[in-house]
Amino acid sequence: MSYRSFLSLCTAAVAAALITGCAKAPQTELSSAKAALDSAKAAQADIYVAQVYLAASDSLKAANVEIEKQKSSGIFGINYDHAKALIASANALALDAKAKAAAEKAKVGAELDSLFTQSQAMLSETKDLLKRAPKGKEGKSALNAMESEVSTTEAAINDAKTLKASGDFIGARDKVNAGIAKLDSLKNELNTAIAKTAKPVGKKKK
């Protein structure tokens, strides 16, 4: 081998090393996937579709490890293909998580609206029962006490509305459902109290 050939070989080797060793890490794709994951979290994907969100998060972490692994592999043989595939997967999962979370949240939101309507109707009914209850001496204190329970329940339903406004749809759903259950028991109790108070009034008229 001539000296010229040796120099050519060395140049080719250095060029190859430069081409492969200095291959650029997929930083733009990584940033884009990270932004997609952040966006999914902002859409509460970690609450509504936790499994999909966590899969996206795991893929992104694995991509980070793969990139650093490739960077550490020396100046020869750096290959970001696997890292790029992981990033693409993370990105797709994050977008999917965001879309599914939005759909699920919209579903819970619609359910909440219906529950709020139901609770409002029950609240009006209960208040109406309180108004219609005979105001005799025997029932007055019981009715006063029940009034305070109705107010507490109304406050809980209003808290649920605040929770919904702040984006906590699941907490709001639990609270409004609890309020509805309480209103139901109050209505029953009120009807019983009305029945009790109504009895002697009837007797008196006789």
Place this chain on the structure above:
Amino acid sequence: MKTARIFALACAPAAAMLCLAVAPRPPMASIKRCQQSLIDARNSGSAIFAPGPYLQADSCFEHLLRAWALQNSAFFLARNFDSLKLLAQRTDSLARIAKHESVGARDSMARRVPALVAETEQCLADYAARYRNLPLADTARVHFARAAIALAEGKAALASGRTQDAYARINRAHEIIRDANDAVAQTLSHYLEKAAQWRQWVAQTIAWSGKSGNTAIVVDKLAHSLRVYSCGKCIFCARAELGPQWLGQKTHCGDKATPEGRYSICRKKNQGQSKYYKALVLNYPNSQDRIAFCNLRSAGLLPPGASLGDLVEIHGSGGRGADWTNGCIALCNGDMKRLFDLAEIGTPMAIVGSVDTGNAFAHTTRTDIK
């Protein structure tokens, strides 16, 4: 010269191979292991059940990635991955601790939650059965409603698998209702401080009946009972309804409280003479009531213009299932008729908070007297 060229040709790849061979390598096995441990910890619910060690492990792993990137930015022969190995080991260790703690906490919570639900439901049932009919401030009902709502929220969270959230809410419900029950128990205990005096009044009244062979009446406010004694033996028992603020001594007119003390029947009102079927008028206020009223007025503990009041009766038109009188004792008409026939003018009576103070709490339930 030619030999030197051949030597250089042979040495160049060898040197390159040597450089690659001696170049520091990251601890991939440790990194993979700690990464897996972190995933295992998270999947076991560590973020919720053992947030301390889990967040530390996660932060340690982030630190590892930063340290790795920093080393990768250096010349490949000058890199040092020793710190990475230490960080990987620390991450792994913390993640394993997080998983262990999480599994323990989750199991413990899974055991505790049903017990806490049962205990809270029992407290609510106790409150509803024992205390809801006591003349308590409206805040007591507010506590009851808040606890019931928090419990329902907790049960909903439990049903949807949010154990930690469920536990927090059920625990809150338990605290509210337990505090409410404790406050009522304290009020009752305070009320029962006069028990010795009440026992004395009852014993003296029954003893008088036994000694004289005449009729005497004992009213137990907590038990809502009126008992008639003849020759020292109970011959008649009826359910009594009182003033809505019966838990305490009557202090002035319009306080809706039924008085406590030793009295006697001073007048009998037959049908047509009373608004409430028939009535036995008590000699309220007695001398002790007058003294107590003067003391309270001197201490400024009565509303301006408050008077002592009178016309406390045992009358009919009861049986309404509530404490509704202005401080009188109401019986259903059948019981009133019987009592009216048994009692005479001068019949002594004792009105006490509770006769059986040892079992006073049981009397707070509204079980009808047969």
